[in-house]
Amino acid sequence: MTARILLAFSALSLVLGANTASAQDKTLTISVYGIAQDAYKAALYDPFEAKCGCKIVVESGTASERLAKLEVNAAAPTVDVIAFSDANALEAANKDLLAPIDTAKVPNLGEIYDFAKDPLGNGMGVGYTFYGTSIVYRSDLVKIDSWLDLFKPELAGQIALPNITGTQGPITLFMLQKAIGKEDPTFSDAIDLVAEHKDDVVTFYNSGSQLIQLLQQEEVVASVTGRFTWPSLMKLGMPVAWATPKEGQTGGMNVLSIVKGAKDPELAQQFIDYWLSAEVQQKLADGLVDSPVNTKVTLPDDKAEMLTYGADSAESINFLPPAQQLENRDAWLQNWNSKVAN
Template identity: 55%
Template sequence: MKTMLCTAAAAGLMATTATAADKTLTISVYAFAQDEYKEALYDPFEEICGCDLVVETGNSVERMAKIEANAADPVIDVAVISAHDAYALSQKELLAQIDSTRLTSFGDLYPSAQDPLGDQTAVGYTFYASSIVYRSDLVKINSWADLLDEEVAGRVALPNITGTQGPLTLLMLSKALGHPEDFAQTITTVGEHADDIVTFYSRSSELAQLMNQQEVIAAPVGRFAWGSFKESGLPFAWAEPKEGQTGGMNVMVMTKGNGNEDLAYQFMDYWLSSEVQTRIAEAQIDSPANAKVVLSDEVAEGLTYGAELINSLNMISPQDIVAHRDAWVEQWNAEVIR
């Protein structure tokens, strides 16, 4: 973000720098779209607050581990992560409770984003739908079960169980296969088809490359990655399976005892405002959790937008994911990643 001045030609400049140095907020975020976030969120906030943002990125495991390792003396003030990862941190008592009265747009958020963990330690800032992206000139996808069909065998990718899309895909495959409460049976079925799967991807960028190279013609993906397929020049389509779409919510959290709560609340409040959520949505970075955001049809087409779509998503509770994740991973490693 802003570059700190180590020396200055004038005392006035030194005083200004010292003032800024006294107001520094360290945030931990996803690595994607950082140039766009800088323009839409980080730079405008620094101008308003007269402070500096230190932005740290990385995958969820790395970022969560850093929060846990520094619990006694937090080095991260605010983090944005998946709802289930936030719940895992909350269960370890690493998160501060959020005083919603200090967030002026709190009442404008969709109800499900206001207290997604049920303990006031997180607030939702974006929703994402997930469905299947496919080559419309080569195959037609009508059901999540089509991912295991012979028509796409050897040309389909699935997300790894350890990624955000993994449990969501299990949810919808289980529903399509007729046993929505039995992920174990679905994992076994995926294992039986493992030789037909090109890869079990961990990052959407990895999947986009495979699909653009035409090695994969169908795969589950989050709506936030749809733009890279839509703009590729190839005839990709977004499926609307008969079982519906799945999805999730990303949330913002504040570490317990970070000592920088005032600036953290200011930043969170700014990000949740209808002004900023609109600007981020119009830049096609993230879908809004603020229900007052109004978007054109053209912009909304690339996002997870509106109460009707959000309320229709098949979602897994953070509590269920955390409770069963270890068992899913163990079975997955034994039967799928052989």
């Protein structure tokens, strides 16, 4: 009898040991931007590993590098979940590199802004953060009420604009076209306007750090930028204001998607759901890492000021549809190069 009990106990131990090993062997590989990874580890990766009994492997790089890797490994994917801008994600979806998300398995979708629930269509991605883009200006020297105010005579030789090749370039043209009052996805009128005033532009900047330096050195009094530069601009100790143009502001969104052929789609959806949770979104917002899409996140005024936060801010953003970006970006670039960059 004792021998039978010992044998049964040994068999049970083997089963439990195998199950434990199986849980520890569960791995989720994610592809993300390289910024703020220590903050993500503390707020997201480590807590999820503890929750799921799994291991998260992080791969990072630029969007173009990571998209190229997806294409190369399409037949045998090495990544389960990928974070992209909405346009990059739609490009990946169009190349049949992504799989639809089962929304029934992502209950926290019910807590996020409507615009973030299905920004690509067909459930191919979900927004996890967004940001506003507007005009920053020296409030002691100028007043900005419209996107067209950038080209007022008194601002000639004192403005900077984002280059067409950066993320802020096309959305600036989007808002200029809207301000002109002509619907045209090619942004022909907006590009003509910039071309007409190109000699009044100090520089077409390529990075936010360039803009900060230009304002600090008082070479420009107004420019277009994303909200993510606002904390650095506030540290300049200068009277800099964030414009609320009558046409609204624009901005961008980053999304999470499941890679087609992911080894564990169930775990991937659990991870996406956790990222969208009020708990994680609150931590990332408190750390000034991401502007939250979860509507249950609450922030004090000093932190809200640093991010794109709240229903009013969200509703004021005119998002450039990712499909329009993909369909027209070559034409934008060609027109820009021939009229502005020549």
